[in-house]
Amino acid sequence: MTPIKKPDIEERWYEVLKSEFESPYFYNIKSFLIAEKKQHIVFPPSHLIFNAFNLTPFDNVKVVILGQDPYHNIGQAHGLAFSVPDNIQKPPSLLNIFKELNSDLNIPIPLHGNLEKWAKEGVLLLNASLTVRAHTAASHAKIGWQQFTDAAIKALSDNKQNLVFILWGNYAIAKENLIDHNKHLILKTVHPSPLSASRGFFGCHHFSKTNEYLMNHNIKPIDWRL
Secondary structure (H helix, E strand, C coil): CCCCCCCCCCHHHHHHHHHHHCCHHHHHHHHHHHHHHHHCCEECCHHHCCHHHHHCCHHHCCEEEEECCCCCCCCCCCCCCCCCCCCCCCCHHHHHHHHHHHHHHCCCCCCCCCCHHHHHHCEEEEECCCCEECCECCCCCCCCHHHHHHHHHHHHHHHCCCCEEEEECHHHHHHHHHCCCCCCEEEEECCCCCCCHHHCCCCCCHHHHHHHHHHHCCCCCCCCCC
């Protein structure tokens, strides 16, 4: 097996996940992506695959918001769950997130959908799969990314204390068993998608509950303004 070049990921994350990067399944992910890119467009661009980890270093993580899959249309995915770059139309789920943020904390709905500022505040915006084939939802869901991102969630749970894990929708809630309830706060409700948001996402107050928990543990709260 050819040695894998060190990935472009923040140093502490690399230390914590080194055994994953050196495992056969990760070699298989890389081999799959090399072959896939010869025939298809893959999102996000290669240099942004680990963007969530690079914008939110391991030691800076305070909150984890779990997504499922990168956006699969042109220009949308940039390595942060639910986020889109500047000048890209806000997807419906993100618009609902902003509506709840406005209702919960009276923060005006942003004009853009770029959540990089949240990432730099300590909010890890982590998709369960880190890549996707263009225009094909969940196309990379079974190539090994789940094992990798599960390891990242477990590493946070095991090595840190008083994090807030925000789980929206059944897919994210299924990751609950990776998290130590005794050390961290878990907030969960339905997905912010228009199909389900009215069944409990609206009115969940997860943004204010997150900050209340952080402040109760003498941790600087998140500035959710964008």
